[in-house]
Amino acid sequence: xxxxxxxxxxxxxxxxxxxxxxxxxxxxxxxxxxxxxxxxxxxxxxxxxxxxxxxxxxxxxxxxxxxxxxxxxxxxxxxxxxxxxxxxxxxxxxxxxxxxxxxxxxxxxxxxxxxxxxxxxxxxxxxxxxxxxxxxxxxxxxxxxxxxxxxxxxxxxxxxxxxxxxxxxxxxxxxxxxxxxxxxxxxxxxxxxxxxxxxxxxxxxxxxxxxxxxxxxxxxxxxxxxxxxxxxxxxxxxxxxxxxxx
Amino acid sequence: xxxxxxxxxxxxxxxxxxxxxxxxxxxxxxxxxxxxxxxxxxxxxxxxxxxxxxxxxxxxxxxxxxxxxxxxxxxxxxxxxxxxxxxxxxxxxxxxxxxxxxx
Numbered sequence: 001x002x003x004x005x006x007x008x009x010x011x012x013x014x015x016x017x018x019x020x021x022x023x024x025x026x027x028x029x030x031x032x033x034x035x036x037x038x039x040x041x042x043x044x045x046x047x048x049x050x051x052x053x054x055x056x057x058x059x060x061x062x063x064x065x066x067x068x069x070x071x072x073x074x075x076x077x078x079x080x081x082x083x084x085x086x087x088x089x090x091x092x093x094x095x096x097x098x099x100x101x102x103x104x105x106x107x108x109x110x111x112x113x114x115x116x117x118x119x120x121x122x123x124x125x126x127x128x129x130x131x132x133x134x135x136x137x138x139x140x141x142x143x144x145x146x147x148x149x150x151x152x153x154x155x156x157x158x159x160x161x162x163x164x165x166x167x168x169x170x171x172x173x174x175x176x177x178x179x180x181x182x183x184x185x186x187x188x189x190x191x192x193x194x195x196x197x198x199x200x201x202x203x204x205x206x207x208x209x210x211x212x213x214x215x216x217x218x219x220x221x222x223x224x225x226x227x228x229x230x231x232x233x234x235x236x237x238x239x240x241x242x243x244x245x246x
Numbered sequence: 247x248x249x250x251x252x253x254x255x256x257x258x259x260x261x262x263x264x265x266x267x268x269x270x271x272x273x274x275x276x277x278x279x280x281x282x283x284x285x286x287x288x289x290x291x292x293x294x295x296x297x298x299x300x301x302x303x304x305x306x307x308x309x310x311x312x313x314x315x316x317x318x319x320x321x322x323x324x325x326x327x328x329x330x331x332x333x334x335x336x337x338x339x340x341x342x343x344x345x346x347x348x349x
Contacts, residue, residue, distance in 0.1 A: 025310035085307050103307040105284035110329035141285040
């Protein structure tokens with residue numbers, strides 16, 4: 001088996017009765033845990049976005065921002081839109097704002113035209129889901145969404161913090177089911193493993209987050225003609241902004 | 247996970263019926279199908295339709311849980327600059343179920 005499973009999760013995954021799922025979004029309990037894992041608690045979403053976003057600017061979120069934050073900011077007059085392919089991640093968005101959610105970027109371009117957004121935000125540590133190669137491709141393609149002055153806002157885990165706290169194993173009750181989780185750092189990857197038993201069904205899942213140092217990410221972005229700068233460095237996360245070099 | 251190549255004719259009919267349900271005001275003909283990859287590496291299957299007054303795209307987005315696919319219908323009046331999302335649905339068990347129409 002070549003799945004990124006370790007320790008007890010690997011043992012569980014080796015049993016034929018245990019289903020190994022390749023995407024945490026295939027199970028809502030895994031999704032809940034994963035979404036919490038990639039949303040750092042050091043930064044409050046509302047505080048962050050009220051500070052760095054401007055009303056009157058059109059902003060596109062790629063990936064589900066916390067529904068409560070999305071609803072609140074839209075209600076306050078921020079012109080926000082979201083691309084999120086998984087229906088379940090948009091379930092709690094206020095019906096008044098559901099028209100602002102799109103399933104993929106081509107629909108956004110079809111509906112708004114190219115270069116329609118002043119800002120693209122990757123909420124949580126979404127950018128860490130991309131490998132270096134995927135990031136390069138993303139940065140090359142993203143220009144069709146942004147104005148020439150448009151910016152990309154994202155945050156990354158501080159690798160030193162992750163290496164300190166990884167290797168924890170714990171459990172949570174979610175929807176009446178106990179979900180076990182663990183994390184491990186392997187090279188420049190943070191690997192999250194999950195396991196649950198629900199009546200007679202057992203599942204193991206995994207997710208991989210790529211760890212980047214801020215300077216390395218800024219150097220990578222420069223290869224795709226994007227200038228980057230650090231907006232905030234905290235104990236656990238760093239907030240970065242990128243802009244196309246004209 | 248749905249396989250669009252099985253019972254393709256039935257699938258074509260289901261898609262056309264859905265398009266006609268959502269866009270009753272125009273007579274639409276199937277033009278082309280394509281699979282495209284978006285900026286965020288999401289692969290999307292699309293069916294394109296052309297009518298006297300509008301163009302329609304019917305897009306299928308796979309869900310990680312595999313129980314169904316999410317369907318978006320976008321429409322552009324021929325004299326309009328952009329498309330708009332007219333409806334969302336769910337493709338499951340060989341049928342497209344209308345979830346809601348966007349206003």
